[in-house]
Amino acid sequence: MSVGESGVSEFLRSYLTVGWFGIAAVVLAGLLLWVASLVRPSRPGHEKLLTYESGVDPVGEGWSQSQVRYYIFALLFVVFDVEAVFIFPWATQLERYGTFGLVEMGVFVFVLLLGLVYAWRKGVLRWV
Amino acid sequence: MIALDPMLEGDVLWTPLLIVVLKVLVVFVVGLVATMLMVWFERKVIAGMQNRIGPNKAGPFGLLQTLADGIKLFFKEDLLPRRSDKFVFALAPFLSLVPAFLAFAIIPLGGDYRDGNDGVVTWFGVETRVQLADPHIGVLFALAISSIAVYGIMLAGWSSGSKYPLLGSVRASAQMVSYEAALGLSLASVILISGTLSTSGIVAAQSTLTDWHVVATGIVPFIIFLIAATAELNRPPFDLVEAEQELVGGFNTEYSSIRFALFFLAEFMNTVTMSALIVTLFFGGPQPISYGGITLDIPLIPNGLEGTIWLLGKVLVFLYVYVWFRATLPRLRYDQLMDLGWKVLIPGSLAWFMLLAAQRLARNEGWNVFTTTAAAVVVLGACYALLQGAFAISNKTREREGAQF
Numbered sequence: 001m002s003v004g005e006s007g008v009s010e011f012l013r014s015y016l017t018v019g020w021f022g023i024a025a026v027v028l029a030g031l032l033l034w035v036a037s038l039v040r041p042s043r044p045g046h047e048k049l050l051t052y053e054s055g056v057d058p059v060g061e062g063w064s065q066s067q068v069r070y071y072i073f074a075l076l077f078v079v080f081d082v083e084a085v086f087i088f089p090w091a092t093q094l095e096r097y098g099t100f101g102l103v104e105m106g107v108f109v110f111v112l113l114l115g116l117v118y119a120w121r122k123g124v125l126r127w128v
Numbered sequence: 129m130i131a132l133d134p135m136l137e138g139d140v141l142w143t144p145l146l147i148v149v150l151k152v153l154v155v156f157v158v159g160l161v162a163t164m165l166m167v168w169f170e171r172k173v174i175a176g177m178q179n180r181i182g183p184n185k186a187g188p189f190g191l192l193q194t195l196a197d198g199i200k201l202f203f204k205e206d207l208l209p210r211r212s213d214k215f216v217f218a219l220a221p222f223l224s225l226v227p228a229f230l231a232f233a234i235i236p237l238g239g240d241y242r243d244g245n246d247g248v249v250t251w252f253g254v255e256t257r258v259q260l261a262d263p264h265i266g267v268l269f270a271l272a273i274s275s276i277a278v279y280g281i282m283l284a285g286w287s288s289g290s291k292y293p294l295l296g297s298v299r300a301s302a303q304m305v306s307y308e309a310a311l312g313l314s315l316a317s318v319i320l321i322s323g324t325l326s327t328s329g330i331v332a333a334q335s336t337l338t339d340w341h342v343v344a345t346g347i348v349p350f351i352i353f354l355i356a357a358t359a360e361l362n363r364p365p366f367d368l369v370e371a372e373q374e375l376v377g378g379f380n381t382e383y384s385s386i387r388f389a390l391f392f393l394a395e396f397m398n399t400v401t402m403s404a405l406i407v408t409l410f411f412g413g414p415q416p417i418s419y420g421g422i423t424l425d426i427p428l429i430p431n432g433l434e435g436t437i438w439l440l441g442k443v444l445v446f447l448y449v450y451v452w453f454r455a456t457l458p459r460l461r462y463d464q465l466m467d468l469g470w471k472v473l474i475p476g477s478l479a480w481f482m483l484l485a486a487q488r489l490a491r492n493e494g495w496n497v498f499t500t501t502a503a504a505v506v507v508l509g510a511c512y513a514l515l516q517g518a519f520a521i522s523n524k525t526r527e528r529e530g531a532q533f
Contacts, residue, residue: 013148014261018233018269021152021260025229028156029222029390036202036386049210051290052381062211062289070302073466080309080474084316087481088268091320094485095492102489109478110511116474117515121522125470126463 072124076116083112147256155260159232163397164194170396170451177455198389206385211289220287221383221390224280228394228401231273233260234327235404238414238436241332242423257328258414258435266327267319270405271312274360277398278304281362281369284391285379296378300362300369303465307359307366310352310473317349317481318409320488331413338419342410348480350410352473354449357402359469361395363450365457366465403446407439414439479508 051058090097090105097104119125168183168191175182183190208214238258239249248255263269278301285297318341319325322333334340342350359366370378380391407413414435417424426434460468483504490500 011264014263017148017152017261018230018263020148021155021233022226022230024152024156025226026222028229029225032386032390036206040203040385041205043205044207048205048207051209051211051288052376053291054376058211058290062291062294063286064291064294066294066298070298073302074305076470077305077309080313084309084312087313087316088319088325091316091481091485092323092325094320094323094488099489099493102485105485106482109482113475113478113511116470117518120471121518125466 069124072119076119076124079112079115083109144256151256151260155232155237156229158237159229159397159400162400163393165191166396166400166447167194167392169447170454173448173451174455177452201386201389204385206387207382209289209382212382213287213289216283216287217382218387220280220284221387221394222280223283224277224394225390225397227273227276227280228397231270231401232397232404234263234266234269235259235401235408236262236328236331236413236435236439238433238439239328240435241335241413241415259328262326262328265325267315267325267330267409270327271308271315274311274398275304275308277394280391280394281379284383288379288382290382292376293379293381296369296371296375296381299462300379303362303366303368303469304360306466306469307356307473310469310477311356311360313474313477313481314349314352314356315409317345317477317484320481320484321345327408327413331408331415334412334415336418336420340410340412345410345484346480349477350406352477352480353410354406355468356473357406358450358453359465361398361402361450363399364454365459367459368462368465371459399447399450400443403443403450404439406446407442411442412438413442479511483508 051062053059086108087105090101094101171193172182172190183193186192186196208217236257236259249258250256281300281304282297285293285295285300288294318330321341321344322330324330324333330341334344337343362369369375370380372378375381380388383391416426416434416438426437429437483501486504487497487501489495490497
């Protein structure tokens with residue numbers, strides 16, 4: 001599987017490479033911002049720093065309340081994300097668990113979908 | 129950081145180090161150039177579809193248009209709105225750009241997968257893969273990184289302290305989170321067939337045309353993945369995040385100058401990465417087209433390099449598809465978007481996944497594949513009928529009771 005020397009080293013190294021890559025990306029973004037800060041003009045004024053609201057003076061707070069439905073969708077997502085934690089390892093090891101695994105996963109998915117159906121029935125998925 | 133790198137403990141192996149540095153540089157440059165060309169490509173293709181000419185002044189065929197736009201943005205004043213949360217406002221572009229780069233790291237960018245070579249090439253006497261990193265959990269890494277991208281958009285919208293960006297970012301987070309579930313579940317079908325999570329392993333499992341996962345998993349997971357990926361990218365027809373008619377510019381309304389450019393860059397880079405991911409998962413990545421023992425071989429080019437050409441060609445097809453979507457499909461309404469995600473894609477991908485698992489197991493255990501498939505279809509059909517029945521009854525009850533919603 002691994003290319004190169006020992007397994008542990010190879011395992012760690014692939015993540016470290018990703019780490020270095022990430023640092024390179026941060027440096028690039030920082031560099032761009034820094035260069036831009038050298039060459040661009042900076043003449044802030046009262047009007048310029050106003051929040052955009054189609055040309056009129058902004059009314060009220062920018063941080064308005066938003067609908068609770070968004071939050072419920074986030075909660076529902078967590079259910080399916082946890083499910084993925086079970087499904088992915090099982091999918092790679094399908095043969096090992098055989099029929100027992102399939103039936104077990106079927107029951108698991110069924111119970112999970114019941115949750116979705118419950119939310120559906122409760123009108124959570126209805127966007128009015 | 130350097131001391132942590134096990135590669136540098138004891139004897140310093142200069143060649144592997146050189147290769148890592150080389151890979152980081154090459155992938156970085158390839159990512160940037162691909163993104164720039166993608167912007168040009170999109171503008172040119174969509175211009176063609178709308179009977180316009182598109183960019184044609186900067187450089188040959190307007191190729192340098194993106195560069196010119198970028199340079200222009202350098203000289204623009206950077207405004208920090210007074211009401212914004214300054215720290216988060218500055219942080220958000222980084223949170224958007226860095227994951228966009230990171231996701232690129234696990235894509236196999238070439239290599240020779242023929243004759244059991246498994247994508248390994250020899251550079252300077254060291255065996256390596258043409259891919260920045262090949263962790264065992266490659267695909268999960270891509271999923272994890274794509275969810276981090278939500279933070280960039282969410283925080284950008286929130287920190288602006290303005291109405292439209294906030295609306296855009298709240299929309300974005302609910303949308304991306306919803307479609308991520310469908311994305312992950314359609315991915316599970318691919319993993320079921322290939323039996324590995326590593327991207328190079330997934331590519332190696334697709335040596336002939338019938339082994340390509342788009343065929344091997346049935347076409348359904350691919351379609352679900354394509355739709356979910358478009359929604360993940362906030363590209364049309366799922367661009368409710370920056371619906372100009374409703375939200376001005378969406379989450380990046382308050383951003384200007386190079387900060388805006390970083391968001392723009394991240395968006396297009398994500399498009400390129402997602403296309404590459406689709407190709408890797410479903411269309412054999414750098415594998416050439418091969419069917420019934422006949423392989424389409426590009427003459428005169430070594431097999432290691434040929435992989436890169438195949439990958440580029442396939443990615444280009446999907447980039448075109450994305451532009452095509454944008455030119456053809458009208459934007460979805462938010463309730464339609466949520467309905468499609470939760471009521472069609474998620475149950476659909478789960479059902480297909482179970483069907484594939486039953487079929488696969490039947491083949492292993494020596495049952496009759498057709499009987500098993502038929503039984504699985506019957507079970508799924510029964511579930512569907514039950515669901516429909518339950519809804520019909522529930523609707524009737526609600527009507528009788530006079531429910532408000």
